[in-house]
Structures are given as structure tokens and as C-alpha cells.
Amino acid sequence: MSILIRNGYVLYGENLEVVKADVLIEGNRIVEVKKGINEGADTVIDATGRVVSPGFVNLHTHSPMGLLRGLADDLPLMEWLEKHIWPREAKLTREHIKVGAYLGALEMIKTGTTTFLDMYFQMDAVAEATLEAGLRGYLSYGMIDLGDPERTEKEIKEALREMKAIEGLNSERVHFVFGPHAPYTCSLALLKEVRKLADEHGKLITIHVAETMAELGKIQERYGKSPVVLLDEIGFFGSDVIIAHGVWLDSRDVSILARNGVTVAHNPASNMKLASGVMPLQRLLNAGVNVGLGTDGSASNNNLDMVEEMKLAALLHKVHNLDPTVADARTVFKMATVNGAKALRLNAGVIKPGYLADLVIFDFNRPHLRPIHDIVSHIVYSANGNDVETTIVDGKVLMLDREVLTLDEEKILNRAEEVARELS
Known part of the structure; x- marks a missing residue:
């Protein structure tokens, strides 16, 4: 399985350099980060106006x-x-x-x-x-x-x-x-x-x-x-x-x-x-x-x-x-x-070829995240977790456009309420 994330602001490398680039994921690894990647992929995500961040x-x-x-x-x-x-x-x-x-x-x-x-x-x-x-x-x-x-x-x-x-x-x-x-x-x-x-x-x-x-x-x-x-x-x-x-x-x-x-x-x-x-x-x-x-x-x-x-x-x-x-x-x-x-001795936490594909995409098309002067500053001081639009772990999309793909959200919320009543 492969994923191509296009046209995002990418927080690249250990120094968190902001680059406008595409990110190509194959299997569970990041394989390429650069502008204009032309390779096909099983899943293509348009990250225009969005920020691709380490998870x-x-x-x-x-x-x-x-x-x-x-x-x-x-x-x-x-x-x-x-x-x-x-x-x-x-x-x-x-x-x-x-x-x-x-x-x-x-x-x-x-x-x-x-x-x-x-x-x-x-x-x-x-x-x-x-x-x-x-x-x-x-x-x-x-x-x-x-x-x-x-x-x-x-x-x-x-x-x-x-x-x-x-x-x-x-x-x-x-x-x-x-x-x-x-x-x-x-x-x-x-x-x-x-x-x-x-x-x-x-x-x-x-x-x-x-x-x-x-x-x-x-x-x-x-x-x-x-x-x-x-x-x-x-x-x-x-x-x-x-x-x-x-x-x-x-x-x-x-x-x-x-x-x-x-x-x-x-x-x-x-x-x-x-x-x-x-x-x-x-x-x-x-x-x-x-x-x-x-x-x-x-x-x-x-x-x-x-x-x-x-x-x-x-x-x-x-x-x-x-x-x-x-x-x-x-x-x-x-x-x-x-x-x-x-x-954790984990080869993650950085967006760079060879690292595990554990990424998130922030939607910066929001009033509290504009204008974009400093992306890292915005994530720390202006954003919250609800601004995360897509979550990718081990090269698999767990959430896309705020929809969780791996779990039944409604069922989990309902069951949690039932358990709370059972414990009261």
C-alpha cells in the first residue's frame, strides 16, 4: 500500500524546516519528500492549505x-x-x-x-x-x-x-x-x-x-x-x-x-x-x-x-x-x-525518508490559524487537537477528513455511557 500527500506545508527533518512539498509513503515508511512527486499511489490526499506534521x-x-x-x-x-x-x-x-x-x-x-x-x-x-x-x-x-x-x-x-x-x-x-x-x-x-x-x-x-x-x-x-x-x-x-x-x-x-x-x-x-x-x-x-x-x-x-x-x-x-x-x-x-x-527507541517523530510513516495533517484553513507566520508556533499556541484532519500510523490512514476509519465512533461513545452508569 502507498500514500501520496500532495501540496502540503511539511515540517521536515529534525530542525522542523517548513517546506512546500509532497510526501510519498510506501508500506510503513516515508520514502520521499519533495515537490512534484509524479509516482502513482493507492491513496492520494490533497493537503493544500494544510500542514503535514509528525504524529x-x-x-x-x-x-x-x-x-x-x-x-x-x-x-x-x-x-x-x-x-x-x-x-x-x-x-x-x-x-x-x-x-x-x-x-x-x-x-x-x-x-x-x-x-x-x-x-x-x-x-x-x-x-x-x-x-x-x-x-x-x-x-x-x-x-x-x-x-x-x-x-x-x-x-x-x-x-x-x-x-x-x-x-x-x-x-x-x-x-x-x-x-x-x-x-x-x-x-x-x-x-x-x-x-x-x-x-x-x-x-x-x-x-x-x-x-x-x-x-x-x-x-x-x-x-x-x-x-x-x-x-x-x-x-x-x-x-x-x-x-x-x-x-x-x-x-x-x-x-x-x-x-x-x-x-x-x-x-x-x-x-x-x-x-x-x-x-x-x-x-x-x-x-x-x-x-x-x-x-x-x-x-x-x-x-x-x-x-x-x-x-x-x-x-x-x-x-x-x-x-x-x-x-x-x-x-x-x-x-x-x-x-x-x-x-521508546522508535524510528519516528520526524518526517524524513526512512522514518516510520506516523503523520498527522492539520487543517490550517481556519481563522485561528491564519495568517501563517510561523507554523510550529501556530500548532503550539493557536491550534488544538480538533484541528487534526487526518491521522496516519504505520503507513495506514486511521482518520481521513475527521472520519475515523478503524473504529465505530458512535458505538464506542454509547458503550462508554453505559459503563459509566454500571460503575455509578
Whole structure:
């Protein structure tokens, strides 16, 4: 199968050079980007007045949590979790979670996300929905043992079961990731075993780290050190580790993350909504840490719109640092694309021959996106996910002219409402 995208403004290469060009896709790869490509293609898309952009990589989310969107807002993190989210999650069945995964996949396709790193449970169900939707999914089972040795063994068995089930799908788009929830919910025995298993099976690891001051206090009281120092001392870190949040990091923590090649997934909307704090973005970038962007779950965001997340990231760090030059549009755009792809060891996030054909097309024929002075700036500061018109993943069109081709949108929305009633 081949796709030819004609006459668009293309964000080309690592430097996001804006070129008026055609893009030719064969199979799942970009093969040519230039003006006036004359080759035939199975699908031809006219991108006149439109922008061809790399697809977005959501580096931290809990996609089935869309079912809990708006359930409990304006609360501190632990109260939100313990009194509202965890009790409701205890009622979730595998079928419920799969409905939530379909809802999340639908939202991501419609807002330009092509790849996501997920953490939840019953991830084999999420994998099935992801496969059908056509997205790239890196899926982790959230392991929590609370220091109980029996539960440690149980969580490891469940993670390995999930890994086997997901690998059994035999898909290049859907991958298993080890996902211990956080240092304050996982024993050192579990964390050490995860490190060993990740090395043994060649898998990535994702984990929540230093999200709140309360978490920092718990780890300090229990171990006498920061979560980052703790994980470093047990040999947990490596370039295969992606930590979510990284809000409460001191200079020593930043240095440790840089030395180990750890990626940090920044979640500005969730961090602001839960009043968790502001991650030290500029210090991380200055230290050479790879920083990606994520939405967190849509129960704490409350959406999965990566385009909106870019604007929030840019604005948050400008006002926090009282410096309008911090978190400029291109830096934030790269966080949402190539930096996330790098963390996942994925040859994507860039429009260039040889890269995976994970692209989105923005409709710039809209009042809030004209006149066109700076396309990257417009996407970060003026656009939102609903301006995405077409989504292509792995060389396949998932959405064309705002119509999702891989999922039944009406059926998913109706079923999500039914599940919400069942959980109430």
C-alpha cells in the first residue's frame, strides 16, 4: 500500500524546516519528500492549505481512565486517588477496561496522537483495542505490592502473564513495558526484580517518580533519601527507563537522571490540576536529559489532547520562570514528537525518508490559524487537537477528513455511557 500527500506545508527533518512539498509513503515508511512527486499511489490526499506534521507521542497516560473523566475534580492527588479513583477502579472488569481503551484510542486518533505509553491493568485488553484502532501502544501493567512479599510474587506473575499475552498478538505496533507504579507503592524487592526482568527480556520500564511533595516525604521518611537517589542506589536506572512527572527533583537528582540516560515524561496539565508542582524543565534540558510530553490519564487532565498539552507546557514554564524565552515552541514540539520517539527507541517523530510513516495533517484553513507566520508556533499556541484532519500510523490512514476509519465512533461513545452508569 502507498500514500501520496500532495501540496502540503511539511515540517521536515529534525530542525522542523517548513517546506512546500509532497510526501510519498510506501508500506510503513516515508520514502520521499519533495515537490512534484509524479509516482502513482493507492491513496492520494490533497493537503493544500494544510500542514503535514509528525504524529504526537504521548509518553505517559492511563488511557482507560477516560471512563472516570470528571468523576472527582479539584482535589489533592492522594484524596482524589484514595477516596474516589481507586474505589471506582476496584469495580472495573476486563470488559469495562476494554471499553475505556477504545474510548482513549478514539480520542487519541482524533487529536493527532500516533503513539502512546500506557500504564493500567488488564493491559492485554488494552492491547486488543490498540491493535484494532491502528495506534502504536507501549503498554505497562501498573505493579503495586505495598511491601507485601506475597503480593510481590503475585504482581510479578501478573506482569509476566500480560507480557506473554501482548507478545502473543505478534504486532510491531503493540509492545509490553514493565510498569512498577512508584517507589512509594513498590517494595525494593519488586523494583530490583523488575530491573532484572527488563534486562532479561529486553523491555523498557516506566514508573511514576517524584510527582508530589507528599511522595518525597514518604520516601525520605522510609529510606532517608530522595526517590531518584534511592532508585539509583539499587541499580534501577538505565537508558531504558522513562519516569513520569519528575516534579520534585533537586540538582543531584537531575545529575543522576542525566548520567543514566533516563527520560522524563512531563505532564503539565495533570501537575497543575492536582497542584503537584512544576517540574524543573530548564534544568533537565540544560543537563541533557531527554524530556518527553504526556497527558497523564484523562481523569486528571481531563483529556488526551497532546496539542493542548504543548501549549500548557510552554506557558507554564514561562510564567513559572518569569522568562518568555523558556520552553519555546520548537523545544516543546520536539518534546511531543521526536523526544518521545527516542525514549521508546522508535524510528519516528520526524518526517524524513526512512522514518516510520506516523503523520498527522492539520487543517490550517481556519481563522485561528491564519495568517501563517510561523507554523510550529501556530500548532503550539493557536491550534488544538480538533484541528487534526487526518491521522496516519504505520503507513495506514486511521482518520481521513475527521472520519475515523478503524473504529465505530458512535458505538464506542454509547458503550462508554453505559459503563459509566454500571460503575455509578
